[in-house]
Amino acid sequence: xxxxxxxxxxxxxxxxxxxxxxxxxxxxxxxxxxxxxxxxxxxxxxxxxxxxxxxxxxxxxxxxxxxxxxxxxxxxxxxxxxxxxxxxxxxxxxxxxxxxxxxxxxxxxxxxxxxxxxxxxxxxxxxxxxxxxxxxxxxxxxxxxxxxxxxxxxxxxxxxxxxxxxxxxxxxxxxxxxxxxxxxxxxxxxxxxxxxxxxxxxxxxxxxxxxxxxxxxxxxxxxxxxxxxxxxxxxxxxxxxxxxxxxxxxxxxxxxxxxxxxxxxxxxxxxxxxxxxxxxxxxxxxxxxxxxxxxxxxxxxxxxxxxxxxxxxxxxxxxxxxxxxxxxxxxxxxxxxxxxxxxxxxxxxxxxxxxxxxxxxxxxxxxxxxxxxxxxxxxxxxxxxxxxxxxxxxxxxxxxxxxxxxxxxxxxxxxxxxxxxxxxxxxxxxxxxxxxxxxxxxxxxxxxxxxxxxxxxxxxxxxxxxxxxxxxxxxxxxxxxxxxxxxxxxxxxxxxxxxxxxxxxxxxxxxxxxxxxxxxxxxxxxxxxxxxxxxxxxxxxxxxxxxxxxxxxxxxxxxxxxxxxxxxxxxxx
Amino acid sequence: xxxxxxxxxxxxxxxxxxxxxxxxxxxxxxxxxxxxxxxxxxxxxxxxxxxxxxxxxxxxxxxxxxxxxxxxxxxxxxxxxxxxxxxxxxxxxxxxxxxxxxxxxxxxxxxxx
Numbered sequence: 001x002x003x004x005x006x007x008x009x010x011x012x013x014x015x016x017x018x019x020x021x022x023x024x025x026x027x028x029x030x031x032x033x034x035x036x037x038x039x040x041x042x043x044x045x046x047x048x049x050x051x052x053x054x055x056x057x058x059x060x061x062x063x064x065x066x067x068x069x070x071x072x073x074x075x076x077x078x079x080x081x082x083x084x085x086x087x088x089x090x091x092x093x094x095x096x097x098x099x100x101x102x103x104x105x106x107x108x109x110x111x112x113x114x115x116x117x118x119x120x121x122x123x124x125x126x127x128x129x130x131x132x133x134x135x136x137x138x139x140x141x142x143x144x145x146x147x148x149x150x151x152x153x154x155x156x157x158x159x160x161x162x163x164x165x166x167x168x169x170x171x172x173x174x175x176x177x178x179x180x181x182x183x184x185x186x187x188x189x190x191x192x193x194x195x196x197x198x199x200x201x202x203x204x205x206x207x208x209x210x211x212x213x214x215x216x217x218x219x220x221x222x223x224x225x226x227x228x229x230x231x232x233x234x235x236x237x238x239x240x241x242x243x244x245x246x247x248x249x250x251x252x253x254x255x256x257x258x259x260x261x262x263x264x265x266x267x268x269x270x271x272x273x274x275x276x277x278x279x280x281x282x283x284x285x286x287x288x289x290x291x292x293x294x295x296x297x298x299x300x301x302x303x304x305x306x307x308x309x310x311x312x313x314x315x316x317x318x319x320x321x322x323x324x325x326x327x328x329x330x331x332x333x334x335x336x337x338x339x340x341x342x343x344x345x346x347x348x349x350x351x352x353x354x355x356x357x358x359x360x361x362x363x364x365x366x367x368x369x370x371x372x373x374x375x376x377x378x379x380x381x382x383x384x385x386x387x388x389x390x391x392x393x394x395x396x397x398x399x400x401x402x403x404x405x406x407x408x409x410x411x412x413x414x415x416x417x418x419x420x421x422x423x424x425x426x427x428x429x430x431x432x433x434x435x436x437x438x439x440x441x442x443x444x445x446x447x448x449x450x451x452x453x454x455x456x457x458x459x460x461x462x463x464x465x466x467x468x469x470x471x472x473x474x475x476x477x478x479x480x481x482x483x484x485x486x487x488x489x490x491x492x493x494x495x496x497x498x499x500x501x502x503x504x505x506x507x508x509x510x511x512x513x514x515x516x517x518x519x520x521x522x523x524x525x526x527x528x529x530x531x532x533x534x535x536x537x538x539x540x541x542x543x544x545x546x547x548x549x550x551x552x553x554x555x556x557x558x559x560x561x562x563x564x565x566x567x568x569x570x571x572x573x
Numbered sequence: 574x575x576x577x578x579x580x581x582x583x584x585x586x587x588x589x590x591x592x593x594x595x596x597x598x599x600x601x602x603x604x605x606x607x608x609x610x611x612x613x614x615x616x617x618x619x620x621x622x623x624x625x626x627x628x629x630x631x632x633x634x635x636x637x638x639x640x641x642x643x644x645x646x647x648x649x650x651x652x653x654x655x656x657x658x659x660x661x662x663x664x665x666x667x668x669x670x671x672x673x674x675x676x677x678x679x680x681x682x683x684x685x686x
Contacts, residue, residue, distance in 0.1 A: 133648060140655045147662055154669040161682040163666050168593060168606055171659050178613045178652065179582075185645065186620035550602065550679050551594045558590050 004052075005060035005077045008045045008087050008124035012038050016117035023110025035113035036098050042120055043091030049084035049128070054462075056080075056469070056486020057479050059130070070481045072192035078130025078480050081466035082335060086251075086258055089339055090123040092451065093250035093346055097243040099444045100350045104242040105152065112152060116243065119145035126255060130480055132181050132267070133191045135259060136174070139223070143170050146252065152241040161550075162232075162239040169232040169553045173222030176561065180216035183208055184267070193266035194480040197473055201270035205572070213268055213279065214568045217260065218561045224256035226320060227290040228560045230313045231553040234546050237309030242353040245305075249312045249345035254319060254338045261323045261331055261470070269326075269473045276326055278571035280401070282564060283324025288409045290317025295416035299519070300542055304352045304424045308345070311379065311417045315341050318410055322394040325401055332467035333393030336459050340378070340386025340452040347448035348375045348421055354441045367442045372425035374449050380418025380512035381411070383502040386455035392505070411508050418512040419519070426520065578619030585612035599667040599677045603660060610656045614649050621645030 015038035019031055026034070052058050058079040061067075065074025098116055105112040122142035129135050147170075151163035185191060187208055188199035200209060225233035233253060237245050264279075272279070294314030298307050315337075322334030351368045378385035391410055398406030469475075469486070478484040545552075585608055592605030621642030629640035667677070674681050 133651075137651060137655070140659075144655075144658050144662060147659070147666075151662075151666050151669070155673070157670065157673045157682055160666050160670045160673065164599070164663065164670070164682075167659060167663050167666070168602065171606055172590070172593070172609060174655075175586075175610055175613050179586075179616050182613065182616045182620055182645070182648070185648075191644070550682075551596070554590060555594045558594070
């Protein structure tokens with residue numbers, strides 16, 4: 001099992017190199033098939049690691065540089081069940097994106113698929129690594145591949161603008177993250193996550209550690225597109241190439257939240273233990289704000305892809321609330337929500353991107369409309385889907401730490417995002433020309449919606465135990481640094497998930513449907529006017545704010561970062 | 574340990590951010606991003622610096638001699654590679670934008686739909 005740990009990175013990276021070498025002589029079909037086979041192989045390898053890590057993290061030291069006397073010398077992969085699960089899910093989403101890419105990436109097939117493979121390799125490495133600088137480098141590899149894919153349609157100014165905004169804002173976030181890593185290295189002389197955590201716990205939390213925590217948190221929140229850092233995401237989701245947006249909605253922005261949880265639990269949790277309250281407060285408040293703002297704007301903006309962009313923003317906010325609870329159950333809920341919600345968002349993007357084909361008027365096909373409607377119901381919280389389960393687990397963990405207001409806030413957000421997607425489905429049903437160009441898209445979208453249902457039942461059995469293992473910092477450190485056996489009673493015993501009843505969820509779905517009907521009476525959805533509500537003052541103000549100005553985006557990063565730094569420094573001192 | 578490199582790093586970070594926010598030229602904006610990144614080089618090298626220490630190459634210096642930290646130098650090098658990639662990619666996008674709009678002013682990209 002240990003020997004296969006690096007393979008989820010090696011296989012896609014090697015295949016990308018092959019595609020670049022032979023791309024000019026390979027027929028497009030062969031290049032596409034090779035890429036998809038590599039993606040599925042990565043998925044299978046990562047799934048094998050999920051199984052292999054059930055008794056504790058699988059540790060792999062590159063070059064055999066194992067720790068000496070409990071001090072890490074080399075670079076390691078430390079694979080736990082949640083990390084391997086994230087790598088598996090990344091494989092599924094990137095495969096789905098590649099399957100729907102036939103219409104978007106018509107030429108340069110080998111090059112675009114090579115970029116998708118480097119992105120997948122980076123995601124896998126990101127999920128499996130046990131080293132903080134490795135985490136940064138994999139993040140940058142993932143981001144640079146994504147920047148390139150975002151700028152694929154060089155004929156469109158909007159697409160270029162989105163890519164510029166994406167690259168510059170994310171790079172600023174990455175540099176903040178790197179400064180935090182450098183400060184931690186300066187304090188502990190270590191880059192291994194477990195080693196930093198162990199060394200930090202030895203001394204008290206001082207100014208330097210607080211600065212490191214804030215720069216790392218802000219850097220990752222920028223990449224997670226949390227309000228007010230979300231402008232790049234709205235631009236990319238509206239104008240970037242479709243397969244990239246499938247990946248972005250499916251997993252890419254989720255991974256930043258995953259990294260925040262990983263770094264918190266391995267590095268900061270042992271040291272902070274007593275005063276993690278202020279960090280928890282900031283994360284939960286920012287997450288809930290993002291969930292609500294994104295959800296409200298998804299009902300207001302015009303254009304189906306823009307609606308989806310704000311649904312993505314809202315979802316990452318809900319995930320941040322789950323992670324921000326800083327409890328195992330919060331992480332378990334976020335994991336279920338990330339998989340089910342990610343699959344649903346990817347399905348919505350795939351359907352929306354393929355719906356508007358004006359060239360071949362024909363009768364509307366039921367397929368995409370039904371799919372979109374199902375996605376809308378899933379987002380609103382129909383108990384059949386994993387989104388409802390994940391959300392209710394997050395709400396319950398919020399209540400456990402004494403924040404009962406989280407439940408109504410998240411339910412409101414899910415009602416709004418569900419209604420927004422249902423309105424897209426309504427517009428598609430009224431659009432006589434709506435049809436899916438490629439049957440592949442319909443099949444992939446159906447499978448993604450199915451995945452959201454499967455996640456509900458498959459994940460709920462093991463995710464609580466995996467989350468308990470995820471937060472067992474001390475046990476993790478002993479496995480990584482001392483080669484001990486993993487000892488975490490909760491993780492081994494397995495724990496049930498706290499959930500709330502299905503009645504609330506059903507009421508939420510009913511409210512979402514009512515909201516759609518009411519909005520439709522106010523302003524009927526037509527073909528030309530997809531999901532436009534506030535063409536008036538509010539709508540215009542929102543549009544002006546999100547007009548893709550790069551300077552504005554970075555200005556908001558600066559303002560938000562300053563606010564977080566000041567709040568954390570004041571409350572932790 | 575002196576505070577000077579950290580003050581320089583904060584200065585570079587803020588100057589670069591100010592440049593990105595206010596710039597009216599895309600190439601200038603990309604260079605400002607490189608300035609922000611320069612702050613990370615300064616932080617990294619400052620952390621690994623030891624006063625009076627030699628370069629960490631033990632071929633021609635005695636094994637007991639103090640050397641500066643080679644790990645941060647490796648980190649900086651990786652950081653430079655990341656920076657070069659991002660800058661090259663951004664400049665390529667800027668060239669394309671100039672081809673489409675005939676302008677390098679970010680305002681001209683702004684309201685395009």
